[in-house]
Amino acid sequence: MTPQAEQLKKSKIFTVFDGILITVVLILCLLPLFFQLIVPTKKGKSVKITHNGTSTIYSLSQNRIVEIDGAVIKIEDGKVFFESNDCPTKQCVHTGKIYNAGDSAICMPKDIRVEIVGDGFDGSSK
Ligand SMILES: [Zn+2]
Incomplete structure (x- = not known):
């Protein structure tokens, strides 16, 4: 070769x-x-916040702060969390950031329920 x-x-x-x-x-x-x-x-697309039986749906793609009954719920970068709350246990604040469909953060003393919802609640009907 x-x-x-x-x-x-x-x-x-x-x-x-x-x-x-x-x-x-x-x-x-x-x-x-x-x-x-x-x-x-x-990933969840929207967040459903329920207080005393009334639900409001917010888009996760829009940053905002929702104040309910002394609780400060923050929607930021597709995640949602209790930033602060004056409830006695603060368990809701300790839950931290949630962002997956089906995840939830609940404040029992104030009856506030924050739930991530997936398809069907994407706010496209706007
Ligand atoms: Zn709480």
């Missing part, structure tokens, strides 16, 4: 490896895209 032929063979092998490498890189690049497509459907 001439050195040139060996060189050619080597470069061919590298081409195959390059092909595999490119394929792997492409898959790695596409994976986050797939996750991005899947994750938003799981």
Whole structure:
């Protein structure tokens, strides 16, 4: 085998490896895209705040502060949480940020229920 032929063979092998490498890189690049497509459907879109039996639905995509009966509920970056509350237990404040559909934060003493809701409450009817 001439050195040139060996060189050619080597470069061919590298081409195959390059092909595999490119394929792997492409898959790695596409994976986050797939996750991005899947994750938003799981994420909650709106938040339902119920106080004394009355519910109000707010969009999670809009940052806002909702004050009910001394409780300060903050909607920020698609998450919602009791920022502060003057209830005795503060359990609602300790619940922290919620953002998945079905998650809820409840203030028992004040009868405030904050629930993340998914499809059907996305506020698109505006
Ligand atoms: Zn509370």
